[in-house]
Amino acid sequence: MTEPPAISLAEAARRAGIKPATLRRWVDSGVVPRPQDGRWTPASVSYARVVARLRKRGHTLDQLRDASAQGRLAFGYIEDLLPTAHSDYTLEQAAKETGLEPALIERIYSTIGFNSQALRQISDDDLQFLRYCAAGLAAGFPLVAFLQMSRVYGQALAQIADAEVRLFHLYVHEPLMRDGVPGLEMAEEMEGLARELLPLASPLMDHVHRRFLQHFVEQDVIGHLETDAMGEPLDLGRLRVAIAFADLAGYTRLTEEEGEEEAVSAVERFVENVEYTLPEDARVIKTIGDEVMVVGGDPAALTDWAVGFQMLMTERPLPRIGVHYGETLYRDGDYYGREVNLAARVAARSAGGEVIVTRPVVEQSGSHLEFDLIGEVRLKGFKEPTELFLARLADDD
């Protein structure tokens, strides 16, 4: 790698948005690390910029000196690897360039989850992004679906970016801080690693996305065939699916007795085991604490999975699983509605090691399973009682 050109103190101060005298004072007082041999590098300029920004936010020089000594300001360098957003276009100009109404651009931004400031900083890259949006809509993708997809992209990518930053912080920055690596050296080390990692992120995500896309297209084809075979069309935006909720019985007690680390490990193993063993057409939609929500197209397969999964789980904490089959509202990559709530309530009625199901599941399931009627149970939040069954392997004859 070629060495970056040396930067003068005056130029460093200009780039940091402060006076040269201020920068000199910060260096003398230890708020900004003294550049080696008096040579300012892009990394050391970034450091000064981070300090300048924190000063504007009201942090005292003493606070900043302490933070700098602990290496807590070093992470700021990495932002230099990302392109700065320039305000090249107004909202109206962007609208004119892309053919999208200003109100629609606002809506897309809000749906994706960009903050309101982003609309005042529309760059060339942003404009290109809006052109892609316009092309998608012009191709005939319905607006209602497009906006839902935008929200899913926004949420998923925000989670990815957040995880990238947090994991880098936890597993790179914190260990360096613990080792007492000097601020500037730490910053340069992290910047070097980030510079190598960043270009890999997009191709990696693109590949993973394509692989998943291929899988879900295949599942959709199967789903279409089977739905058509049932001959019961549903309203737009609604899907008939099997929903399972599973959690660990006694999780709170486990946390109290074994501590948070052990309890979290137990949950991680549980979620991994769920993911490894699910039927091909089912997937984890979300996890909430120790609870997992799974959705699949085939209620018989999902119930088989649930019963088989319980037989694989032989040690405490044992899972509790509830399975229901019904019509849901598909919105923003998630499933909503009465039937989803019902499935969650069914799971809550099960004990560790049990699989509790509803009648629609029983009617779709295979003869290798037996269903013991528990009775009509009034589930929390539901006026009408629900027939519940305990699913288990059929007895050997």
Add this chain to the structure above:
Amino acid sequence: MGSIFTSDTEFRSLMDQVFTLMSEDPDMGPRLRAANVPQRFAFEDLGLVVNVRPGYEWESENLVWEWTDDVDWEPRVWMTMTSEIANRYFQGKENIAMAIARRRISTSGDVKAALALIPITKPVFALYRRVLQAGHEHLLA
């Protein structure tokens, strides 16, 4: 006999290749050895049993297996299935949880330990299919 294999010999030869693939794979082999889960597979339609264990410290192989119950180690996991299900299982076409519920595979012992092997052994699915594509196409699931 009802097996999809042309002979017991074909089945044993292919299973030997599966275990060899897992043992010699630079990723799977050491991980399976470290997992330390001796397994006993019974293929009920053929009346065959194979016991698989991780290689001991002084052995170079990551996995060691013998087609008998007369072995000097105790399995931690027992799995029983037909040769047809074994063939599907090692191609990644038999979901273990569903297979248990559908009584295609029965398990006993430290099943949790066996569960931990699933992600490790996934690469063998593609490798086994490649073996089948070279002369055993009738077994492709």
